[in-house]
Amino acid sequence: MKSVNTAAAGNRWIKKTLALACLGVTCAGASVSAQADETLNLYNWGDYINPEVLERFTAETGIEVNLDTYSSNEEMLAKLQVGATGYDIVFPSVHMQDIMAQLGLLEKTGINQSPGFENIDTSHLLAESDPEGEYCLPYGWGSVGIVYNKTLVPELNSWKEFFALPDQGKKIVMLDDMREDIGLALLLDGNSVNSVDPDELKSAQQFLLDTKPKVSAFTYDSIPMVQSGDIAAAQWYVGAMIYVKEMPDTLAYVIPEEGATMYQENMCVLKTAPNKENAKRFLEFFLQPEISALNTVQQTNGSMNKAAIELLPDDIRNDENINPGEETKEKLQIFRELGTGTRLYDRVWTKFRTAS
Known part of the structure; x- marks a missing residue:
């Protein structure tokens, strides 16, 4: 088995509340029991799907949806590996999809042959294990940039300006995430966010x-602090x-001019899924532009469905942070599976987080 980083929490912005995610669907417990034919069991990041999407799927198909949630790729994989059964669909990040493919956990769905797949932007077929989209459906993507309080910082355009704020008496926060923080440091040094070069990692x-010493906290829960003005930027x-x-x-939110990391999650059916036909129906349901657009509006992240983008409200479709142009997208780097290089990252992260 490949080494998987358990320190990288990888939470999305989804840590608001699970109450919204429970509207119109059944929230599953710690394990999913065997289900009847007309059910579908999703295992997804917290508040990372529009409940109305699930309600419409049930109304159209009669298939009841159960939703269980996780806060990191590693949590999801660990739960599956210790024997959790009953889940049909998971939403791994691209590098985790590749790990799961290596472990033989994913079902080949042939979703790329379904009507509507022609709307998918093929530049988002990023999983090295699934270059044609035969297994998983691209789901959502976005950048990891800077959110800031304009009453404290009227304008912010770069990571250089972000890291200069503490010298101006203004507080900043970073994510408590190994890949994001090391990736950002690599990016700012002109290197790949997936580098396993010892010298580049040392830098x-x-x-x-x-x-x-300049960072006030390392956390995912920084939004309330930025909203209140307790910190200037995160x-x-x-x-x-x-x-x-x-x-x-x-x-305000900005993709810094130096570039940023990006995330992408894909919708994958598990090889052990008890409801494979229902799972395939859900993937095909999500290919509908109006359904993909409905999810994007609620999530305010990027869509890979070109027809769905045309249906978005102007304030989302034309927002350069949500749907950036090609010049900006070229400055975004996505994480890859590191293999044995993960041990190098673990050592860097441990020394950094334990340093006084």
Whole structure:
């Protein structure tokens, strides 16, 4: 088995509340029992799917949806490996999809042959184990940039400006995430966020050690602090646009000019899925542009469905942070599976997080 980083929590902006996710669907417990034919069991990141999508699927098909949630790729994989059964669909990040493929956990669905797949932007077929989309359906993607309080920082355009804020007496927060933080340090040094070069990782480690005293906290729960003005800016996901739209005079989000990391989750059917036909129907249901658009509006992240993008409200379709142009997208780097290189990252992260 490949080594999988258990330190990288990988949470999305989805840690608001699970109450919304439980509307119109059944929230599953710690394990999923055997289900009847007309059910579908999803295992997804917290609040990472529009409940209306699930309600419409049930109304159209009569298939009842059960939803269980996780907060990291590693949590999801660990649960499956210790014997959790009954799940039909999971939503791994691209690098985790590749790990799961190596472990033989994923079902070949042939979703790329289904009507509507022609709407999928093939540049998002990023999994090395699934270059044609024969297994999984691209689901959602976004950048990891900076959310900031405009009453404290009127304008912010770069990571250089972000890391200069503490010298101006303004507080900043970073994610408590190994891949994101090491990846950012590598990116700012002009290197790949997936580098396993010891010298490049040593340089990234030194950047993080030098930066650590300036950072007020390492956490996923930074949005309330930015909203209140307790901190000026935070490294965070594009899902921050939800809050920006609620408080446009106070909050802003930016993809820094140096570039950023990006995430992408795909919708995959498990080889052990008890309801494979229902799972395939859900993937095909999500190919409908209006359904994909419905999810994107609620999530404020990027869509891979070209026809769905045309259906989005102007304020989302034309927002460069949510649907950036090609020039900006070229500055975004996605994480890959590191194999044995994960041990190098673990050592860098341990030294950084334990340094006083």
